């Protein structure tokens with residue numbers, strides 16, 4: 331059934347069987363098979379020059395499922411396959427059992443283990459695959475079911491672990507550690523590590539450990555099974571380089587978007603003619619001028635002793651809690667849409683910054699990309715992903731003179747909408763505080779020039 335020719339039968343029919351057998355537990359393990367065209371594309375990324383002098387090439391597919399990357403090496407690069415030793419690691423019992431029924435399983439060593447706890451003395455020349463992604467937890471809100479003991483072990487082992495870390499970040503760290511010098515890591519992963527704060531340590535780790543090249547593949551690769559914007563990470567371990575390249579895969583070809591020969595783990599953004607122009611026309615960043623704080627999150631509200639769920643009898647003594655649905659561009663609906671209330675005298679126990687009139691910003695959603703900003707004159711308490719701006723007392727930015735009315739008009743404008751869309755693409759649904767802080771903002775004069783010029 332398996333032969334050396336590239337026309338051999340693909341694994342897709344076996345993937346369909348496995349998908350049907352494990353439908354209920356699929357998400358708990360982050361099981362999504364990689365489309366074959368992506369497997370082929372990633373295998374073609376292997377830099378053969380770096381391994382040309384080697385007689386034995388060690389290739390590992392972590393989280394291997396049915397080992398379709400290893401099998402792909404055989405299909406596409408027979409000369410590499412002929413001098414390789416193949417290894418896979420898979421934790422899911424059902425997939426292990428099924429893979430054993432396939433003849434190809436005799437051609438690689440399968441470790442039936444959790445990759446994140448897997449120990450080996452072997453170092454690899456190529457690590458390739460599609461690791462699971464998701465936040466590890468037993469909570470029903472999160473994918474990747476993981477006991478708190480195991481999660482604690484992960485936290486102890488992985489130095490890039492941070493905040494609500496996603497397992498794919500730990501898969502990257504582990505794989506870097508298992509590479510030989512000049513070894514190549516090729517993973518398809520969510521693109522969130524490019525921009526989110528929780529991956530700052532991972533970005534630093536990548537930049538300190540070698541050369542990183544990213545090919546953005548966008549939100550369509552795993553649709554309709556998974557709604558995630560992905561990127562192909564090509565990483566080569568080296569003490570000599572810390573460069574970064576960002577490219578995009580579009581219309582069957584690859585366009586380089588950005589290069590940095592001295593990358594130190596900074597956020598990786600898309601830069602376009604438009605974003606460059608707006609950056610040049612604005613002298614400030616929102617985070618220079620304002621402290622930006624986020625509202626209490628829903629779990630905090632639910633656990634808060636001062637919060638009441640349901641309409642109180644003496645309603646005049648209470649404030650409603652507002653959330654994103656109360657906020658539109660330049661407009662706040664002060665009705666209770668959340669069902670949560672707090673006694674007026676207790677509202678300052680939630681967050682200090684609700685007490686003064688200030689600008690609030692709701693998140694731009696991916697489809698639209700628009701921010702919703704408005705002025706909260708009544709200083710009601712908020713919950714959820716709402717950002718609150720309070721002006722810094724900073725002499726250095728004392729000549730930032732745009733009025734708050736004009737600033738609101740700018741924040742709600744198409745200029746900002748386009749900037750966000752072009753800079754962060756489809757990577758996340760929501761903007762993070764870091765992204766908001768980095769938003770360019772104009773002085774009064776600069777805003778007048780931007781408006782007078784109209785289209786950029």
Ligand SMILES: C[S@@+](CC[C@H](N)C(=O)[O-])C[C@H]1O[C@@H](n2cnc3c(N)ncnc32)[C@H](O)[C@@H]1O
Nearest residue numbers: 359362363364393394395421422444445460462
């Ligand atoms: C996204 S799927 C990829 C499967 C296959 N490599 C492919 O690309 O089609 C991730 C695989 O990782 C396995 N997996 C999840 N957590 C794992 C872990 N901690 N260690 C090893 N394998 C794991 C899942 O069972 C699943 O087979």
